[in-house]
Amino acid sequence: DQQVKQNSPSLSVQEGRISILNCDYTNSMFDYFLWYKKYPAEGPTFLISISSIKDKNEDGRFTVFLNKSAKHLSLHIVPSQPGDSAVYFCAATYDGTSYGKLTFGQGTILTVHP
Amino acid sequence: GAVVSQHPSWVICKSGTSVKIECRSLDFQATTMFWYRQFPKQSLMLMATSNEGSKATYEQGVEKDKFLINHASLTLSTLTVTSAHPEDSSFYICSATGLASQETQYFGPGTRLLVL
Numbered sequence: 008d009q010q011v012k013q014n015s016p017s018l019s020v021q022e023g024r025i026s027i028l029n030c031d032y033t034n035s036m037f038d039y040f041l042w043y044k045k046y047p048a049e050g051p052t053f054l055i056s057i058s059s060i061k062d063k064n065e066d067g068r069f070t071v072f073l074n075k076s077a078k079h080l081s082l083h084i085v086p087s088q089p090g091d092s093a094v095y096f097c098a099a100t101y102d103g104t105s106y107g108k109l110t111f112g113q114g115t116i117l118t119v120h121p
Numbered sequence: 122g123a124v125v126s127q128h129p130s131w132v133i134c135k136s137g138t139s140v141k142i143e144c145r146s147l148d149f150q151a152t153t154m155f156w157y158r159q160f161p162k163q164s165l166m167l168m169a170t171s172n173e174g175s176k177a178t179y180e181q182g183v184e185k186d187k188f189l190i191n192h193a194s195l196t197l198s199t200l201t202v203t204s205a206h207p208e209d210s211s212f213y214i215c216s217a218t219g220l221a222s223q224e225t226q227y228f229g230p231g232t233r234l235l236v237l
Contacts, residue, residue, distance in 0.1 A: 106226055109226065
């Protein structure tokens with residue numbers, strides 16, 4: 008049972024444009040959501056997170072939006088840069104923290120073309 | 122940020138042998154370590170959670186006698202795949218969190234296991 012889903016396996020974007028990565032979840036008990044970025048041969052690194060009591064969180068070029076009624080979150084990267092090319096995972100937890108048990112999506116490969 | 126290492130980065134073994142994977146937190150004390158497994162084109166799936174000095178907690182469907190986890194110190198956790206079979210071939214990745222890494226898990230680079 009895939010409780011966190013990233014339905015787009017890949018996304019290709021031109022440098023300078025917006026990248027939008029999507030994630031859906033089914034478990035309404037999830038109350039904290041995170042995005043991780045992963046380069047080849049490296050472990051995932053934390054990017055940005057959002058609590059279920061918010062609908063938006065922004066950090067520089069990265070913004071995460073949460074739509075609880077639709078059980079949907081998205082990561083916006085503006086402007087996209089070639090160095091953003093990586094695999095992006097969304098993850099969710101129901102203990103309100105990012106250091107507890109995480110449930111991951113399958114990942115989306117983002118390619119940003121110069 | 123904090124650094125977590127894994128060793129080996131990849132391993133090939135014969136069916137029936139045991140393989141040990143190490144996960145180390147290099148610059149912080151990891152009170153909790155997590156072990157994940159990722160099959161091709163699938164998500165990272167949590168296998169078990171280990172707290173230093175206590176027995177690991179395994180997720181449903183994960184055989185604790187097959188995947189032995191030891192978290193004997195605040196900087197080291199090991200995962201031993203016992204009597205490995207080809208279906209155990211996967212990407213194993215650990216993460217760690219602790220007092221100095223509050224509110225985030227730091228991940229190791231992963232270990233690719235191939236069982237022939």
